[in-house]
Amino acid sequence: MPEVQDWFLTPSERGNRETRIDVRRGDGRAWTEGNRVEPLVHGATYFARLLAALRALGDGDLVGIFDWRGDTDERLDGEGTELGKVLAELATRGVQVRGLLWRSHPSLAHFQEEQNQHLGEVVNAAGGEILLDERVRGPGSQHQKLVLIRHPGREDDDVAFMGGIDLCHGRRDDERHLGDPQPVPLDERYGDHPPWHDIQLELRGPAVGDLSVTFRERWEDPTPLDHRNPWRARRARRMDQPRHPSPLPPVLRDPGPAPGPHAVQVLRTYPAKRPPLPFAPLGERSIARAYLKALWRARRLVYLEDQYLWSEDIAQGLADALRRSPELRLVAVVPRYPDQDGRLTGPPNRIGQQAALDAVRAAGGDRVAVYDLENERGTPIYVHAKVCVIDDVWAAVGSDNLNRRSWTHDSELSAAVLDETQDRREPADPAGLGDGARLFARELRLRLWREHLGRGPGEDGDLLDPVEGFEAWRRGAGALTGWHESGRRGPRPPGQAREHDPGRVQAWAAWWATPLYKSVVDPDGRPRRLRRAGRF
Numbered sequence: 001m002p003e004v005q006d007w008f009l010t011p012s013e014r015g016n017r018e019t020r021i022d023v024r025r026g027d028g029r030a031w032t033e034g035n036r037v038e039p040l041v042h043g044a045t046y047f048a049r050l051l052a053a054l055r056a057l058g059d060g061d062l063v064g065i066f067d068w069r070g071d072t073d074e075r076l077d078g079e080g081t082e083l084g085k086v087l088a089e090l091a092t093r094g095v096q097v098r099g100l101l102w103r104s105h106p107s108l109a110h111f112q113e114e115q116n117q118h119l120g121e122v123v124n125a126a127g128g129e130i131l132l133d134e135r136v137r138g139p140g141s142q143h144q145k146l147v148l149i150r151h152p153g154r155e156d157d158d159v160a161f162m163g164g165i166d167l168c169h170g171r172r173d174d175e176r177h178l179g180d181p182q183p184v185p186l187d188e189r190y191g192d193h194p195p196w197h198d199i200q201l202e203l204r205g206p207a208v209g210d211l212s213v214t215f216r217e218r219w220e221d222p223t224p225l226d227h228r229n230p231w232r233a234r235r236a237r238r239m240d241q242p243r244h245p246s247p248l249p250p251v252l253r254d255p256g257p258a259p260g261p262h263a264v265q266v267l268r269t270y271p272a273k274r275p276p277l278p279f280a281p282l283g284e285r286s287i288a289r290a291y292l293k294a295l296w297r298a299r300r301l302v303y304l305e306d307q308y309l310w311s312e313d314i315a316q317g318l319a320d321a322l323r324r325s326p327e328l329r330l331v332a333v334v335p336r337y338p339d340q341d342g343r344l345t346g347p348p349n350r351i352g353q354q355a356a357l358d359a360v361r362a363a364g365g366d367r368v369a370v371y372d373l374e375n376e377r378g379t380p381i382y383v384h385a386k387v388c389v390i391d392d393v394w395a396a397v398g399s400d401n402l403n404r405r406s407w408t409h410d411s412e413l414s415a416a417v418l419d420e421t422q423d424r425r426e427p428a429d430p431a432g433l434g435d436g437a438r439l440f441a442r443e444l445r446l447r448l449w450r451e452h453l454g455r456g457p458g459e460d461g462d463l464l465d466p467v468e469g470f471e472a473w474r475r476g477a478g479a480l481t482g483w484h485e486s487g488r489r490g491p492r493p494p495g496q497a498r499e500h501d502p503g504r505v506q507a508w509a510a511w512w513a514t515p516l517y518k519s520v521v522d523p524d525g526r527p528r529r530l531r532r533a534g535r536f
Contacts, residue, residue, distance in 0.1 A: 004031065007297065007394050007418055007435075008265045009290050015536075016284040021213045021266065025254075031265040034257025035205030037417050039397065039444050041451070043171035043180065046161065046200040047076040053149055053159055054086055059094030062249065063087070064148035064215045065130070066413070067101050068141060068399075070119040071168040074182055083167050084119055088126035096249065097128030100218060102142035103226055104132075115168070124240070131245055133218075134226045137273035137409060137525050144268075144413040145200075145399045148208070148215050150252055158208045158255045162413055163200035163397050164307075164386045170196055171384075175451060177375040177496075186382055187341045195381040197305075197373060201397050201415055207264035209254030214268060214413065217279040219245050261420045262440060265290065269400060269412035271525030282527055287400045287414050288314075288407035288536035294394045294416070295321040299431035301392070301466035303445050304332040305385040309370075310352030310403035310522050312359055313534070319363035329367045329470045330360060333452065334500055336372035336380040347513035348521045351505050352403065369470065371477055373452060373496040378484070381496060386414070387448070391431040391466075394418060395441040407536060409525030417441070425464055449473075454494025473497060 011022040011030045022030045040046040054063065072084030091097045101116040113132075120130035133142050147161045165171050170184035179193030186194045203211070224243040267290050272283035295302070298321045309315075309332055322328055338349035361368050373381040388396045398414025400406040419440035422428070429436050446460045449469065453476045463469040479493040505513060518524075524531055 004033075004263050004418060007294055008263070008416060009267075009286060009293060013289060013293070014284070014286045015289060016280050016282070016286065018281055019213075019217065019279045019284065021210050021217075024213065031263050032206035032210060032254075033263045033420075034259055035203060035207045035262040035264045036258035036260030037204075037207075037262045037264060037415070037440065038202045039447070040161075040163075040200045040202055041447060042174045043165050043196060043198055044174040046163075046165050047172050049202060050147060050161055051076040051081055051086065053161075054090060057090055057095045057149065060096070060152055062096045062148075062150040062152070063090060063098065064146070064150070064212075064219075065097075065099030065101075065167070066142065066144040066146040066215065066218070067099070067167055068143050068145065069104070069115060069166045069168040070099075070101050070130075071115050071182070072119045072122050074168055075172065084122040087119075087123045087128060087130075091123060091126040091128035097123055097130070098219065098245070098248070099123070099128070099130040100133040100142065100245075101130060102132070102136075103134035104141070120241070129246060131225055132241055135221060135223050135277075136411070137271035139520055139523060140271060140405075140410045140525065143399050143406070143410040144214075146211060146215065146413055148211055150208075150212065152249070152252055155253050155255045158204070160203045160208045160211045161200055162203070162211065162399070162415060163198075164384055164399055165198045165200045170194065171198060173197070177373075177381050186339045187337045189337055189341075189380060190382055191379050195375050195379055196384060197381050198384045199305075199387055199397055203264065203415065204255065205258035205260055205262075205264075206254045206256070207266060207415065210264075210266040212252065212254075214266060216248060216251070218411075219248055221278060223275050223277075263418045263420070265416040267396070267398065267414040267416060269407060269410065271409050272527040273525070283408070283525060285408055285526070285536040287398065287412055290396070290414075290416055291388065291407075292317050292536065294388075294390050294396075297394075297431070297433065298328055298390045299325045299433065300327055300329065301390070301430065301470070302328065302330045303387075303389040303448075304330070304402065305383060305387040305448065306332065306334055306402045307384050307386065308353060308401045308403045309334050309356055310401070312355045313404050314402050314407060315356035315359040318360045322360065322364035322367060328364070329466055330364055330369070331470060331473055332368075332370045333383055333385075333497075334370060334372055335383045336374070336498075336500065337502070339382065347505050347509035348517045350502060351510060351513045351517050352522050353502070354505055356402075369473060370500040371452075371473065371497040372500045374498060375496065376492065387444070389441050389445045391435070392423070392437040392442040392445060393431065393435045395444050404522045404524055409523050427465055430466055452496045454496065
């Protein structure tokens with residue numbers, strides 16, 4: 001049977017000699033085993049699980065948070081469960097609440113500096129420490145999404161949540177996809193309460209130790225939290241934001257085996273920047289490297305859910321896999337429209353996806369299928385999930401999108417999962433390489449496919465085989481499209497999927513949108529030598 005390192009990166013393949021995440025264990029591995037991982041599909045599912053874990057905390061326990069956006073009044077599970085209120089109550093009863101939110105930019109620029117600032121003010125007044133972090137490479141962001149829960153002296157009870165879901169408005173949707181009652185504004189075609197599809201992982205076991213290292217590395221970076229110019233200094237004083245975080249408590253031991261059957265590799269992106277990150281002075285691109293290594297073994301099916309699917313650089317890895325393996329099929333699920341799709345905002349957001357889809361379709365032809373989703377009312381669902389499943393063996397969920405920004409430039413956090421439990425249902429070894437289908441990856445794929453194709457529990461026998469499943473998507477999407485084109489006569493066919501057909505960016509827009517896309521929308525954070533060589 002193939003070894004774990006056939007799929008996961010080795011410490012040297014991570015490409016970052018300065019991090020402690022791998023060497024601290026002394027076992028020569030860049031992953032942990034004996035974990036228990038559960039995918040939490042939909043924000044409502046995640047928020048309810050998170051709330052239960054937070055309410056169980058007591059004096060001396062620790063909560064560590066990384067986020068792109070946090071809204072003080074976002075309800076985790078109904079009235080009285082507002083995020084700021086929950087975290088402030090924890091701080092008042094002796095729980096150490098620490099967090100780094102992206103400093104961001106003002107709301108007038110369609111960002112969230114004021115919202116992140118307000119969450120910090122509320123929690124810090126109760127004794128917590130939520131800080132705004134602008135230690136980025138411009139024009140970049142802190143995009144990692146992590147809630148780390150630790151219990152000194154009871155480390156085996158520790159749990160972490162990481163993936164694509166921010167602690168903010170718009171995310172608390174469920175399988176009905178009617179949107180969060182507290183929405184965020186998107187393109188008007190998503191409606192007043194945009195439907196939102198997303199996923200988070202709950203992890204227990206030694207992998208929590210690797211996530212703790214990731215938290216500590218960023219927290220203890222000695223670089224000031226914000227720029228040193230007079231304008232930012234005045235704002236920091238007015239917001240009562242320190243230049244540096246306070247010291248963390250001593251390092252806790254890693255949790256023991258959960259017990260669980262899951263090997264987990266924690267993956268990150270950090271940019272090469274000035275001043276350099278002490279734990280990644282040349283950046284880290286282990287997410288990119290992990291995807292490329294896993295794609296090298298792809299033989300039958302790559303399934304993706306992604307907010308963007310941009311960039312020819314990233315598409316090249318998919319295209320190479322399609323050319324290497326003539327039986328390989330690619331199914332991708334993306335949003336129908338960008339979140340901002342106006343006359344000026346749309347072309348820079350669509351030109352990169354257009355180039356990426358051209359590249360993979362040129363390589364795979366009719367073995368490539370790209371879909372978007374809608375709810376039963378016909379309202380498009382905004383796909384924010386970041387998921388990849390390869391041959392029902394390797395699965396990854398994280399904050400990273402399939403674009404150059406996420407693979408090289410912004411801070412990102414992902415986890416790849418390899419289940420030691422094989423699924424004996426046929427095809428028992430889809431790729432034919434001896435790996436065997438693994439339960440976590442296959443069940444994650446089937447869980448998502450049942451929802452998107454309108455299937456009930458257990459109605460997935462024809463989805464097990466990659467070829468049959470690929471054709472089931474095509475039939476389902478074709479039926480729904482035909483129903484719309486017929487004027488919606490008769491019962492609506494089941495499912496959410498429709499063929500993704502965004503149209504071409506007009507030539508007049510492409511000439512100005514392309515340089516803007518490459519420099520601002522999807523920038524490159526690699527060191528110059530890697531950029532020139534086209535490597536990660």
